[in-house]
Amino acid sequence: MIEELKFLGYYVDSFRRNQIDQSLSKIESLDKTVIVFDLIGNFQLNLYYKEHHDTIVKEFNEAGYNFTFLPGTDFPDNTEDLISYFIPHLNEKIHFSSHQLFHLIMAKEKDNFKYFSSCAKDNKLLLEYLGYKGNIKSGFIICYDSLIHVIQYTNEDIINRVESPKQFIIDYGTKSKLINDENLFNSRRRVNPEFARAIDESLDEETLNKINSINKEIDALKASGKWLYILPLLKKTLEDLSDEVDLNLIGGVKFDDDYKIYIPYFNNLEIKLNSLSKAVYALFYNHPEGIRISELWKHEKELMSFYLNISNQNDLDRMNQSVRDITELGNKTIFTHISRIKSAFYNAMEESYAKNYIIDGAVFGSDLKYIPLIYNNSSNDEIDPDDVYEPPFI
Structure with missing residues (x-):
């Protein structure tokens, strides 16, 4: 033409x-x-x-x-x-x-x-x-x-x-x-x-x-x-903004004193989750090496600790049962929370950014689940993990 x-x-x-x-x-x-x-x-x-x-x-x-x-x-x-x-x-x-x-x-x-x-x-x-x-x-x-x-x-x-x-x-x-x-x-x-x-x-x-x-x-x-x-x-x-933005080193999330989740790099964009899903996210964020779903039972006390800090519930028995439902071997409740976390990030930002922050695995259906952003960085010897993610409250 x-x-x-x-x-x-x-x-x-x-x-x-x-x-x-x-x-x-x-x-x-x-x-x-x-x-x-x-x-x-x-x-x-x-x-x-x-x-x-x-x-x-x-x-x-x-x-x-x-x-x-x-x-x-x-x-x-x-x-x-x-x-x-x-x-x-x-x-x-x-x-x-x-x-x-x-x-x-x-x-x-x-x-x-x-x-x-x-x-x-x-x-x-x-x-x-x-x-x-x-x-x-x-x-x-x-x-x-x-x-x-x-x-x-x-x-x-x-x-x-x-x-x-x-x-x-x-x-x-x-x-x-x-x-x-x-x-x-x-x-x-x-x-x-x-x-x-x-x-x-x-x-x-x-x-x-x-x-x-x-x-x-x-x-x-x-x-x-x-x-x-x-x-x-x-x-x-x-x-x-080129001098203040480095897309090759996206910062991690932060948990404030009220346990709200923010992404400082995105001008403190808040990611909204319910208390239990937020506790699940805190657990995985505290383990950049990832956690095997079949070994969640090993982290029951840690997850409960997060949940107690985050939730306003007073019914301890009910909270314990909710945590056991997640960590019990063979129970699929964990996938409900992983799905909620994924939806929360995809609701806040486009996929190419959101996929870095969700709980995911190397292969679809893999037993090992982790947050790609900190998992990738924590496996890179040239990057100090403290520079790219801040472990949440313990």
């Missing part, structure tokens, strides 16, 4: 993107995205895409592309919670209120088109985010895998009746979509649905609903194009 467009006389800049920040890669997903941008206020271009917006979006979607007319896209509202879920070390450190206010004011100018030129700065920020260093000021951005193509199209082209590259892009996408749909159909036939279900079965319904809701919100923001305004600002925030 690109060579054909060049042959037809269109000016095209193509380049391969640099590797993006690991945190942003979880939420960006720009593959198969087409963006119309404008740095100079092209009246005719903006008018066409404003008046035919819904039809054009549908055409691109049917060809397998996400499409955004960037000059006519509003800044998203209430994204801080979503961002903190996917990038928890930005929890309470990112604020978009000033950007939202600016776009709210500019939105009032949409009808007389001052809005488009006023938001040229945001268009420029996106080009910089993508790594574009060329001179094209308006036209189409095509993101395909790690390749970016910027195709020039301006008011002058419209006045001179130069055909828009839009239809070439749509035709190419349609052909590619037919091939990809066939490959996807064949690959789905080989997927084991039991494996997919096994991943989610250990999460409670509330957590699964929250994860699904968050993913739908992210997908809606991406489909609307609003997410494109957030990405450059996120990148800048991450760069500003």
Whole structure:
């Protein structure tokens, strides 16, 4: 497609993107995205895409592309919670209120088109985010895998009746979509649905609903194009925090005097658990080497000690029975608490972070269970465990 467009006389800049920040890669997903941008206020271009917006979006979607007319896209509202879920070390450190206010004011100018030129700065920020260093000021951005193509199209082209590259892009996408749909159909036939279900079965319904809701919100923001305004600002925030953030050495959890669980690295994000599940977590956290489920009975007194410190219950017999249910050989109650702990972390943060903190094993169904973050660190002779986790109260 690109060579054909060049042959037809269109000016095209193509380049391969640099590797993006690991945190942003979880939420960006720009593959198969087409963006119309404008740095100079092209009246005719903006008018066409404003008046035919819904039809054009549908055409691109049917060809397998996400499409955004960037000059006519509003800044998203209430994204801080979503961002903190996917990038928890930005929890309470990112604020978009000033950007939202600016776009709210500019939105009032949409009808007389001052809005488009006023938001040229945001268009420029996106080009910089993508790594574009060329001179094209308006036209189409095509993101395909790690390749970016910027195709020039301006008011002058419209006045001179130069055909828009839009239809070439749509035709190419349609052909590619037919091939990809066939490959996807064949690959789905080989997927084991039991494996997919096994991943989610250990999460409670509330957590699964929250994860699904968050993913739908992210997908809606991406489909609307609003997410494109957030990405450059996120990148800048991450760069500003680079000196104080080291993703290769995530800190452990801390237990305060009231036995609440916090993650200092994530701006003291609290992980909420009931008293007994919290005692189970404290037990495993106090054993970075891990504990075999078949040997939990050896830790009955230690677990009871944690439970007594944490719980407000006064019924000692009932508390003893609850602990015995967990440590008794062959009793599966422990897995209920492991599942609750997993749900609590997955409810607070995205999987790639949460999986470091849950009680897990090297192999699914393994008898040895441990917290990956401190288990991995405690087995590394080059890292002092005291630097990466703080044993809870005894």
